[in-house]
Amino acid sequence: MPIWNKEAECATTETLQKLQLERLQKTVERVYARVPFYRKKLDAAGVTPDSITCLKDIAKLPFTTKGDLRETYPYGLLACEQNELVEIHTSSGTTGTPVVAAYTENDLAMWGEVMARTLSMAGCEKGDTVQNGYGYGMFTGGLGIHHGARCLGANILPISSGNTRRQLQMMRDFGPTLLTCTPSYSLFLAEAAREEGMDFRELPLKAGCFGAEPWSENMRVEIESKLDIKAYDIYGLTELIGPGVASECECQNGKHINEDYFYPEIINPETGEVLADGEKGELVITSLQREGSPVIRFRTRDITYMMREPCACGRTTVRIHRLLGRTDDLMIIRGVNCFPSQIENVLMRIEGTQPHYQIVIDRGATHLDEIEIRVEVEDAIFSDVTSTLERLRKRIHDELKSELGISAHIKLVEPRSIQRSEGKAQRIIDKRSL
Amino acid sequence: MIIKQISIFMENTTGRLADVTDLLARAGINLRAISIADTTDFGILRMVADQPEEAVRLLRNAGFTARETDVIGVEVPDHPGELARIMALFRAEGVSIEYLYASLEHKEDKAVIVLKVDDIKAGLAMLEKHGFSTIPSF
Numbered sequence: 074m075p076i077w078n079k080e081a082e083c084a085t086t087e088t089l090q091k092l093q094l095e096r097l098q099k100t101v102e103r104v105y106a107r108v109p110f111y112r113k114k115l116d117a118a119g120v121t122p123d124s125i126t127c128l129k130d131i132a133k134l135p136f137t138t139k140g141d142l143r144e145t146y147p148y149g150l151l152a153c154e155q156n157e158l159v160e161i162h163t164s165s166g167t168t169g170t171p172v173v174a175a176y177t178e179n180d181l182a183m184w185g186e187v188m189a190r191t192l193s194m195a196g197c198e199k200g201d202t203v204q205n206g207y208g209y210g211m212f213t214g215g216l217g218i219h220h221g222a223r224c225l226g227a228n229i230l231p232i233s234s235g236n237t238r239r240q241l242q243m244m245r246d247f248g249p250t251l252l253t254c255t256p257s258y259s260l261f262l263a264e265a266a267r268e269e270g271m272d273f274r275e276l277p278l279k280a281g282c283f284g285a286e287p288w289s290e291n292m293r294v295e296i297e298s299k300l301d302i303k304a305y306d307i308y309g310l311t312e313l314i315g316p317g318v319a320s321e322c323e324c325q326n327g328k329h330i331n332e333d334y335f336y337p338e339i340i341n342p343e344t345g346e347v348l349a350d351g352e353k354g355e356l357v358i359t360s361l362q363r364e365g366s367p368v369i370r371f372r373t374r375d376i377t378y379m380m381r382e383p384c385a386c387g388r389t390t391v392r393i394h395r396l397l398g399r400t401d402d403l404m405i406i407r408g409v410n411c412f413p414s415q416i417e418n419v420l421m422r423i424e425g426t427q428p429h430y431q432i433v434i435d436r437g438a439t440h441l442d443e444i445e446i447r448v449e450v451e452d453a454i455f456s457d458v459t460s461t462l463e464r465l466r467k468r469i470h471d472e473l474k475s476e477l478g479i480s481a482h483i484k485l486v487e488p489r490s491i492q493r494s495e496g497k498a499q500r501i502i503d504k505r506s507l
Numbered sequence: 508m509i510i511k512q513i514s515i516f517m518e519n520t521t522g523r524l525a526d527v528t529d530l531l532a533r534a535g536i537n538l539r540a541i542s543i544a545d546t547t548d549f550g551i552l553r554m555v556a557d558q559p560e561e562a563v564r565l566l567r568n569a570g571f572t573a574r575e576t577d578v579i580g581v582e583v584p585d586h587p588g589e590l591a592r593i594m595a596l597f598r599a600e601g602v603s604i605e606y607l608y609a610s611l612e613h614k615e616d617k618a619v620i621v622l623k624v625d626d627i628k629a630g631l632a633m634l635e636k637h638g639f640s641t642i643p644s645f
Contacts, residue, residue, distance in 0.1 A: 450516045450549075450572050457514035457551055457576045457623065458605050459544045485549050487518050489570050 074323050074386070077193035077225070078186070081333050082388045089389070090128060092333055096361035098125050101134070104367055107152045110145055111369065131336065131359065132347050136370045142312060143170040153177050153364045162213045164311040167477055168403070168410050174213060174311050175365035181220060183362055187317035187331045188221020194322040194329070194386075195280040195305045197251045199226035204243055206254030206262075207285065208234040213315025214285050218253045221317065227251075234258070237265045248277045252302070255408050256283035256292055260440035263299040273301045282307045284316060286405045286442075287396055293325075306395065312371050313358055319393055327380045327392030334361050337391065338370070339379055342400040350381040355400050356393060374400045404501070406434060406442045411477050413501055416446065419472050425453030426469065431491045435504040442505065444481040446473070449488045508643040509577045509627060511559040515552040516572040519545065527552065530569055536562050540580075540610030540621050555580070555610060555621060557644075577627050580610065580642040581634055582617045590620070596637055602630050612642070 076082050084092070102122040104111035115121065118135045125131070142150065150173070159178050163171035176184065197203065203222045207214030215233055222229045230243050234254065240262055243249065252259060259281055266273060278300065284307035296304040308328050309316035318335050319328035330337050335358050339348045342355040356373045360366075376399060380392040404411055413432060420426045429449040437443045448454075448469065456462055466483040473481050517523050524543075531538065540555040556562050559575050566573035583589045597604055605623040612619035619642060624630040634641055 452572060452574065455514075455516050455572045455574065457512070457553060457574070459546055459551055462549070462551075463546065485516075485518075487516060487570070488572050490518065 074196050075193060075198060076387060077190045081331075082190060082329070082390055084333070084389060086389070089332060093336055093361060094125075094128050096333075097128065097131060097336060097359065098122065100359070100361055100363070100367050101125055101369070103152050103364075104369060108150055110141070110149055128336075131338070131370070134359075134370050136345065136357065136372050137368050138372050139172065139312065139374075142172045142368075146170045147173050148175075150366055150368075151175055152367050158365060160216070161211075162216070162311060162315060163211045165212065165409065165478070168412055168415065171211075172311050173366065174315060177364040180314070180363055180365050182224075183334060184217060184314055184317055185220040185224030187314070187334060188217055189225040190331060191282060191307055191317055191320035192218075192221050192225055192227065192251065194320050195251060195282050195303070196323070197222075197225060197227055197280070200228075201251055202228040202230060202247060202249040203251045203253060204230045204232060204240070204247075204249035206232060206234055206240060206252065206258060207316075213309065213311050217309065217315040217317055218282070237262060241266055241269060241271060244276055244278065245271065250277050250279050252278055252281040252300070254281070254283065255285050256288040256296060256304070257286065257407070257436065257441050259283060259296050259300060259304070260292070263296075264438075264440060273299070276301075278302050280305060282320070284308060285408050290395070308393070308396075310358075310371075310373060312366075312368055312373075313360055314363070318358065322384065322386040322388060324385050326384070327394050329384070329388050329390045329392050332390045335359070336361055337379065337393065339377070340372075342372075342376075350379045350391070353378045353397065374403065376400060402501070404432075404434065404503070406444050406479050409478050411479060415477055416473065419476055420446075420448070420469065423465070423469060423472070425451060426465075429488070429491055431500060431502065433502045433504065444479060445484055446481045447484045447486045447491060449491060450485050451488055508580075508641050509631070510555060510580050510621075510642065510644055511575045512578040512621065512623070513554050513556060513559050513562050513566070514574055514576045515554075515566060517543075517550045517552050519548060519550055524552070526569075527566070527571070530565055531556065531562060534558075534561065534565055536565075539612055540608060540619075542606075542608035542621075544606065553606075553608070553621075576623065579622045579624065579627065579630055579634070580612075580619050581622060582614065582640050582642060583620050585613075585616045585618050593620075593634070593639065596633060597624070597630070600629065600633050602626055602633060 105122050114135045120133050157177045158175050160176040162174045205218045209215035280303045282305050293304050305321040308319040319330040321328050338357040339354040340357050348354045356375045357370050359370050360368050376397045377393045426448050431447045433445040469483045537557045542553050544551045563573050603625045607622045610619040
C-alpha cells in the first residue's frame with residue numbers, strides 16, 4: 074500500500090531523533106515563554122529550555138495531567154495569540170470540566186497531515202469516498218477525519234454519528250470505500266443492514282478506521298467478517314490533537330505513532346520512571362509541533378508498551394501495542410467517558426440506594442455498550458406499590474442521563490443478591506471483551 | 508378495621524415464589540389471600556396470612572425485603588353489581604384505590620375483597636357509613 078509521507082514515516086532513527094530534539098526544544102521554549110502555567114511548573118522543577126540538550130533530557134520535565142488541563146480551562150494553556158486560532162474542540166466534559174484543544178492554521182494543517190497518514194494506512198487515496206460516521210461538533214473525531222480526508226484529497230460523506238437508516242442509504246447510494254466510526258457502531262450498522270436484507274459483500278466498502286473506544290481482536294474478526302472489510306484501530310486524544318496520534322497500518326500489528334509530532338514515553342505509573350521499549354506501563358506523550366495547545370509529557374492513563382521492531386509495511390516509526398488497560402478506573406461507554414464514582418455520586422443523592430449497587434457493562438445483541446445498574450431494594454426504598462418503585466427507577470435513570478449523558482437500565486434486585494467479596498460489593502462487572 | 512398485608516419484594520427469577528411459600532408452609536402459616544404485581548424485572552408479592560408479624564419476621568431473617576402494609580378487607584355480597592356499587596362510592600368520595608385482589612375467604616353469601624387505598628381512614632369510614640362491613644382479621 075502507498076505510504077502518504079515516506080520521508081517522515083520511513084525516516085532513519087538518526088534523522089527522526091534530530092528532528093524530534095529540535096522540535097522538543099522549540100516546544101519547551103514556546104511554553105516557557107508563553108504559558109505562565111508551564112513556566113511555573115518548569116521553574117519549580119528547576120528546568121529551563123536550556124536544560125534540554127538531548128532527547129533523554131525530556132525526563133527532567135514535569136508531567137502534565139488531565140487535572141492540569143482542566144484547571145486552566147478555557148484559555149490557560151494557550152501558547153499562541155487568540156487571533157491566531159482557527160478552530161477549537163473540547164472533550165465532552167462528562168468526567169469534569171472539558172479539556173480544550175485550540176488549533177492555529179499550522180495545527181490544523183498538521184492534523185490534516187497525520188490524519189491523511191492514518192487514512193492512507195487503511196488504503197484510502199484520492200478517488201476514494203469516506204463515509205464519516207464520527208460525530209461532527211466539539212468532539213475531535215468527526216472533524217479530525219474530515220481534515221485528513223481533505224488533505225488526502227478523498228471524497229467525504231460527512232454524515233456524522235447516528236441515523237442508522239440514512240447511513241445504510243448512503244452506503245448503497247454513494248458506495249463509500251472507507252467507513253469511519255466507533256467499532257461498536259460498525260457492528261450495529263452490520264446488524265441493521267442484515268435486517269434490511271443488505272449484503273455488505275455487494276458494496277464497494279473495503280476498509281474502516283475505528284477508534285474512540287476500546288475494542289478487542291475478537292471484535293476485529295467480527296467486524297471484518299460481518300462488513301467484509303479490513304478493520305483498522307486508530308488512537309488519539311483531545312489533549313494531544315484528537316485522532317491521528319497513532320494508527321494501524323496494513324500489518325495490523327500495533328499502531329504507528331506519528332513520532333515527528335508526538336514524542337511517546339512509557340513510564341512506571343507509580344514512580345514516574347521511564348521504562349524501556351517492550352516494557353508495559355503508562356503511555357506519556359509530548360506534542361512536538363503544536364502551537365495552540367502544546368502539551369508536555371501528558372499522562373494518558375492508558376497502559377501499553379512500545380514495539381520498536383521493524384514493521385513489514387516499511388514505516389520506521391515506533392508502534393504501541395493495542396491498549397492493555399487504564400491506570401484509573403475510567404469506563405468508556407458508547408464513547409462517553411465516566412468513572413464509577415460519578416455514578417455513585419448520583420446514587421448518593423437518592424436516599425436508600427446506597428450502599429449496595431453494582432454496575433454491569435455488556436455488549437448485547439445490538440453490539441452497542443449497554444449499562445445496567447443494579448440497586449438492592451432494602452427497607453428504605455421498598456414499597457408495596459409498583460408505581461412507587463417504577464418512579465424510583467425512572468428517577469435514577471433520568472439523573473444519570475442528565476448528569477453523565479448515559480442511558481442505563483436500572484434493575485431493582487433483592488437484598489444481598491449482589492456478590493460481595495470480603496463484605497464489600499463488587500462494584501463493576503465489565504463483560505465486554507476489550 | 509385495618510388488617511395487615513405482607514408485602515415482599517421479589518426478583519423475577521424461577522423458583523423464587525417457591526422459596527417464599529416453602530418458608531411459610533414450614534412455619535405452619537396459613538395464607539388467606541395472595542396476589543402478585545409484576546413488572547419486567549421485579550414483582551411485589553402481596554398476601555394476607557393468619558400470623559402476619561411472624562411471617563414478616565421469618566421472611567426478613569431469610570433475607571427478603573418484606574413489610575406489613577395496612578389494607579382493608581371488605582365483605583362484598585356475592586351477586587352482580589355489588590363490587591360496582593363499592594367502586595362507585597370510592598369514586599364519589601374521591602378516595603383512590605392503589606390495588607385490590609380477591610381473597611379465599613367466603614362467608615355464607617359474601618366474598619372478601621382486599622383493598623389498598625391512599626387514605627385508609629377515609630376509606631374505612633366511608634364503607635362503614637354505607638353499611639359495608641370490614642373484617643378485623645382472617
